[in-house]
Amino acid sequence: MGIPATAKIDRKSYEPAYAQLAKILKRQISDGIYRPGDRLPSEAKLCEAYDVSPMTVRRVVNMLVEQGVAVAEQGRGTFVKPLGLGTAVFHLDALQQFFDDAENTRVKLLETRIVSADERTARKLSISQNQRVVFIRRLISQNGIPSLYHREYLIYDPERPIIEAEMEVTSLRGLFSGASESTLKWGNLLIEATILRDEEARVLNSQSGAAAFRLEHIFYDFDNQPLSLGWFISPGDRLHFKTSVGIQE
Amino acid sequence: MGIPATAKIDRKSYEPAYAQLAKILKRQISDGIYRPGDRLPSEAKLCEAYDVSPMTVRRVVNMLVEQGVAVAEQGRGTFVKPLGLGTAVFHLDALQQFFDDAENTRVKLLETRIVSADERTARKLSISQNQRVVFIRRLISQNGIPSLYHREYLIYDPERPIIEAEMEVTSLRGLFSGASESTLKWGNLLIEATILRDEEARVLNSQSGAAAFRLEHIFYDFDNQPLSLGWFISPGDRLHFKTSVGIQE
DNA sequence: AAGTGGTCTAGACCACTAT
């Protein structure tokens, strides 16, 4: 049986066999040897052609499927998947990079005070209205340009001061990189397109009515209790998200 | 040595062993048995405790790492990862769902005409200025509500009519689901926050100056030639993206 | 019946880290 092993696997390479095989297959797809809808060689054939074990081939196929490049159907085969916009994802690390270069990033604490929760805040934090919460406003600047405005309501528990939580969130750095210890277990995020209000525009040194991203977050602790409700706001001309779909090369 | 096998793996279950073990470990993390920064039991211990082979444990650990729940360090161990905003991803399938229920979705072709490429279009499509391109405007409505406005410039090649490409892009359905055959290999996407211009607001039955998402796309064919440049625009009050970070439960 | 993907075993060897 003719097996199209257009390239061989270098066992002496530092690049693992599975990575090499994945690259080979993606290259063949990219080159149009296998087109969308085509069936890839069966796993048994790939084992023989590239002289690797079934588990290694399996791993490679799994990778291609996870990457949205192929789709595997039990009993039928593995097929090249056409480009699909629905599989596209954009990563929030575009935001993280604000904090990555600590050199040029400054987090300024604009305000910290204890307030009574209004109706919406109380509802979202699962507390009773008028219960006291910590309100924090921060401004994150990049090279002197204000880029992110953050407002946050933190549960205020006199029993257990929120120092720990506040500490890490003051710099916000740990929150993005996932580096620090954390009392937070999970969170819900919501991204919307919005328009800068007067106060937001003033703080961000931008114009009222300008386009902006709003990222709303609610974080929960290990008891599944809401701990923090807040919003990041960034002018549309200072933030965007890039990504790609299909096989780039 | 005490091994905390808080749950057992049911070999008769239809749920594979690796999925069961992953669920068990995530549950233990969620319950706070293992906290951020803690070291998980070594893979050897997990093999013994749950009576599975090393490869199966390895697969589970890989899953946890890919899901951002843990981080593995060779020679040291596998550690529970604190919640990190930077790892969050937003899926574009929120857009796809516009097309998923063909029942309530209607794609209306507003305009198709052949025009000369202006400077920006020519540059982005790697063609010479004034070369002819196909300009298409579409409106996607959901339950009678106009939700997406799409403008697109397609390379016009008299040799090879763009019927194929245009066909699939007319309904746009295949483009999102990745279902149809495709001449497109890959694409670059850019998401911005913007403001509706007069014409956009008119078409979308919204207000000029309202917040909106803009998704710019460039698609390339299997010769890596740009084929399509376009923009989806959706009013901010009709589209948003949700996601979560950490271990939700 | 033959071929396909999906799961799993029971080891092996290696690279790295800590002691």
Place this chain on the structure above:
DNA sequence: TAGTGGTCTAGACCACTTT
């Protein structure tokens, strides 16, 4: 040196699809 994660083998059995 002992323990850890990382890769890989050479099979096995199963579920499913096609012929």
